[in-house]
Each structure stands twice: as C-alpha cells, then as structure tokens.
Amino acid sequence: xxxxxxxxxxxxxTIVTSAIMLTAIAVMGSxxxxxxxxxxxxxxxxxxxxxxxxxxxxxxxxAVENVWFSIxxxxxxxxxxxNNPSTIGLNVTEIKLDANGIINDKTFTNQPVLPKxxxxxxxxxxxxxxxxxxxxxxxxxxRGSIFTTQVVSP
Numbered sequence: 001x002x003x004x005x006x007x008x009x010x011x012x013x014t015i016v017t018s019a020i021m022l023t024a025i026a027v028m029g030s031x032x033x034x035x036x037x038x039x040x041x042x043x044x045x046x047x048x049x050x051x052x053x054x055x056x057x058x059x060x061x062x063a064v065e066n067v068w069f070s071i072x073x074x075x076x077x078x079x080x081x082x083n084n085p086s087t088i089g090l091n092v093t094e095i096k097l098d099a100n101g102i103i104n105d106k107t108f109t110n111q112p113v114l115p116k117x118x119x120x121x122x123x124x125x126x127x128x129x130x131x132x133x134x135x136x137x138x139x140x141x142x143r144g145s146i147f148t149t150q151v152v153s154p
Contacts, residue, residue, distance in 0.1 A: 057143045061086040064149040065118065067137060069129075076128070078104075080137065081120040084113040091142035095121065099135040099153065102127045110142055129153040 066081040080095055091110035096103065104125040113119040129135060131153055139147045 053143065056088055057145055059086055059088050060090050060141060060143060060145045062090065062092075062113065062139060062141070062145075062147045064137065064139070064147070067149070067151045069154050076125050077122055078125055079120060079122045080139070081118060082113060082139065083118045084115055087115050089114050090145075092119065092121070092139060093142050094138075094140040095123070096138040096140075097125060097129075097135055098138065099129050099133055102129060 061084070063083045063085060064080065065083050066079070068079050070077045070079070078097065082092070084090060090113050092108055092113060093110060094105060094107045096105035104127050106121075106123045106125075108121075111119060111121060133153055134150050135153050137149050137151060139149075141147075
C-alpha cells in the first residue's frame with residue numbers, strides 16, 4: 001500500500017472536470033451561434049434593402065405629358081407636366097433643360113409624384129433659348145433614374 005503524505009491532495013475528479021468542460025463548451029457554442037445569427041440577419045437586411053431599391057428603380061416610370069414656355073413681366077417660365085403611370089410613387093429631384101450647351105437646371109427637395117397621378121412643375125429659367133431649336137429635358141428622381149424628352153423652343 002502506498003502512503004499518503006499529510007500535505008498531499010487529491011486532484012479534481014473526472015466528473016467535475018468533465019462538467020466544467022461541458023459548461024465552457026456550451027457557453028462558447030451559444031455565444032458563437034448568437035453571433036452568427038445576428039451577423040446573418042444583418043446581411044439579410046442589407047440584401048433585402050438593396051433588392052427592394054433596385055426593383056423599385058426598375059419599376060419607376062415617368063411620362064412627360066406637356067411642356068410649355070411662357071414670358072410674364074420679363075421673367076421666363078417653363079412648365080413641365082409629368083404623369084406617373086407605374087404602381088410605385090417617385091420623387092422628382094431635378095429638372096435640367098439643355099439646348100446645345102445652354103443649360104438651365106432646377107433642383108427640388110423631393111417633389112412627390114404618386115402612382116397613377118400627374119405633377120406639374122413651374123419654374124423660372126435664366127438663359128434664353130433661340131427659337132425653333134430642340135431642347136433636351138432631363139428629369140432625375142430620388143432613386144437616380146433619369147427620364148429624357150425633347151421639345152422645340154417657341
């Protein structure tokens with residue numbers, strides 16, 4: 001038989017060390033699963049946002065119905081009437097008139113055009129356009145779509 005010293009201690013039992021290891025693995029595993037889950041949901045939200053933005057941009061449509069120029073009291077005005085035949089709303093942020101390098105543009109803070117509705121925007125322009133030349137009209141939306149039409153100045 002082996003003699004024991006009065007200062008000798010027994011080591012931890014196999015059951016106690018197994019329980020400690022299993023607890024540590026469970027805590028680390030649940031932490032890893034919750035981190036992966038939150039990371040996955042973050043990427044899913046980004047993908048969903050990107051998808052909806054791009055699909056809405058594809059579905060965006062704007063038809064220019066009427067453009068007329070007017071001079072009143074020395075001020076030159078242009079009126080652009082647009083129709084939104086699509087099923088989603090859009091916001092007009094800029095209208096640019098370009099006639100062979102003569103450019104007038106007007107920026108807006110999101111002029112909404114509801115689905116199946118029209119919007120008429122009237123604004124002044126500074127540069128005079130020669131008569132009977134084509135003027136390109138560029139209408140930019142908040143999603144970055146650009147719609148173009150061409151009219152002839154009076």
